[in-house]
Amino acid sequence: MALEDTRRLGCGRSIDQIWAGMDQPPTSHEEDCELCQAAKARMQKIKEATVALRESDLHNPEMTLPAERTNSIMALARAEARRSKRLVLRGTEYGTVEISEQALSSLIRLAAAAIPGIHSRRCRIEVQSDAEMGSTHLTINLRVATASGIDIPATVEGLRQKINKAIPAGVGIDAGTVNITVEDLYDV
Numbered sequence: 608m609a610l611e612d613t614r615r616l617g618c619g620r621s622i623d624q625i626w627a628g629m630d631q632p633p634t635s636h637e638e639d640c641e642l643c644q645a646a647k648a649r650m651q652k653i654k655e656a657t658v659a660l661r662e663s664d665l666h667n668p669e670m671t672l673p674a675e676r677t678n679s680i681m682a683l684a685r686a687e688a689r690r691s692k693r694l695v696l697r698g699t700e701y702g703t704v705e706i707s708e709q710a711l712s713s714l715i716r717l718a719a720a721a722i723p724g725i726h727s728r729r730c731r732i733e734v735q736s737d738a739e740m741g742s743t744h745l746t747i748n749l750r751v752a753t754a755s756g757i758d759i760p761a762t763v764e765g766l767r768q769k770i771n772k773a774i775p776a777g778v779g780i781d782a783g784t785v786n787i788t789v790e791d792l793y794d795v
């Protein structure tokens with residue numbers, strides 16, 4: 608997983624893709640994807656500013672650098688879309704290790720994707736840091752849809768165990784509290 612890929616969200620959609628679909632109704636992926644929804648909402652403000660700029664450019668004969676302007680707007684859009692809450696994983700006298708909430712929820716989504724019969728939806732992560740103890744406690748609130756006809760308690764427990772392994776393996780801290788809400792069923 609390329610956490611540093613600035614052109615893609617954690618769900619794999621590219622910023623350019625989302626930008627291109629700004630005026631379109633949400634796709635079925637976007638309806639379920641918090642990352643895409645947040646990116647779209649942030650970029651909407653930039654979109655409005657772009658339209659205003661374009662309007663004024665039409666009346667400005669000296670406006671001759673449309674490509675340059677488009678590039679700087681796209682850079683701004685990408686920066687906006689990837690800006691998300693950061694969690695401090697470790698603070699030492701040599702510096703800190705941080706991870707974005709988006710990267711952490713990608714890790715959780717990947718874990719969920721490995722469980723048959725589960726589709727992950729919204730993922731919210733709260734973090735309580737105790738500077739004195741040097742400890743971090745996560746509370747992961749994940750909403751999922753499950754396939755109809757499966758054993759929901761056993762499947763969700765399997766998901767919890769998967770997350771409990773994936774977080775320490777990926778980022779070196781305990782998954783903490785994992786709250787999973789089954790909010791919908793889907794037909795298989």
Ligand SMILES: [Zn+2]
Nearest residue numbers: 618620640643
């Ligand atoms: Zn998405």
